[in-house]
Amino acid sequence: MHTDNTPAGLSILAQCTTDVRQWYLQNGLQLNPHKSEALIVGTTNQLRAVASSVSVAGVDLPVADNIKVLGVMLERRLLFHKHVSAVARSCNYYALAQTLACSLIPSRIDYCNAVLPSALSYSIKKLQRLQINAAQIILEAPRRSHASPLLRTLHWLSVQQRIEYKVALLTFKVHSTLKPSYMRLLIHN
Numbered sequence: 001m002h003t004d005n006t007p008a009g010l011s012i013l014a015q016c017t018t019d020v021r022q023w024y025l026q027n028g029l030q031l032n033p034h035k036s037e038a039l040i041v042g043t044t045n046q047l048r049a050v051a052s053s054v055s056v057a058g059v060d061l062p063v064a065d066n067i068k069v070l071g072v073m074l075e076r077r078l079l080f081h082k083h084v085s086a087v088a089r090s091c092n093y094y095a096l097a098q099t100l101a102c103s104l105i106p107s108r109i110d111y112c113n114a115v116l117p118s119a120l121s122y123s124i125k126k127l128q129r130l131q132i133n134a135a136q137i138i139l140e141a142p143r144r145s146h147a148s149p150l151l152r153t154l155h156w157l158s159v160q161q162r163i164e165y166k167v168a169l170l171t172f173k174v175h176s177t178l179k180p181s182y183m184r185l186l187i188h189n
Contacts, residue, residue: 006049014055021057031057037067039074047076072112080116084123087111091130105134109159114166128159 002009024031038054038061040047053060066075066082073083091105109127116124128147135150136143151158157165174183 006051010051010054014058017055017057034059036061037064038062039064039067039076041074041076041078044077070112072115078118080119080123084116084119084126088126088130091134102134102138105130106156110162110166113159113163114170116163117167124160124163131156131159 021031036056036059038056040050040054040063042050050063053062055061066073068074073080073086075082087108091108109131132147132150135141135147135154135156136145139150139153141150147158156162170183171187174180174187178184
């Protein structure tokens with residue numbers, strides 16, 4: 001939506017979601033808008049122009065500050081502060097046990113990290129610290145150990161490298177297989 005024409009954008013959203021609800025009904029499915037949440041994503045200026053509720057499938061829903069989708073906490077400005085903090089909290093909990101550290105922490109750091117290229121360096125550094133802590137626990141290294149040799153010993157890429165690798169791999173797969181088509185349209189040569 002453009003900030004100078006928010007009502008038109010919200011009207012299009014309302015019509016599209018009404019059409020989706022109608023399609024659901026025609027195909028024996030049910031959409032329960034009362035259990036739904038609305039999140040509008042944009043810049044600070046764009047978000048100022050948005051009302052406190054939007055019409056979705058004929059129901060007025062309050063606009064949330066953040067929502068959780070498939071385990072990823074999405075915020076209105078897509079800065080991923082809440083998601084990274086939630087990952088950090090869960091990883092700090094798991095770092096107590098060495099056997100869990102080897103399997104759970106890297107997988108939690110990697111989960112949906114392809115959405116993090118736009119995250120601030122502060123957030124990436126927070127995840128990097130968790131990865132280094134896990135490496136120190138697994139290798140029983142002193143707290144002041146330098147990170148690079150630890151990560152190299154475990155054959156781990158840094159968090160930033162893991163994010164870049166995942167995005168590059170996804171881009172390569174979409175580019176080489178041309179599937180899924182909706183993602184192919186987002187990738188330009």
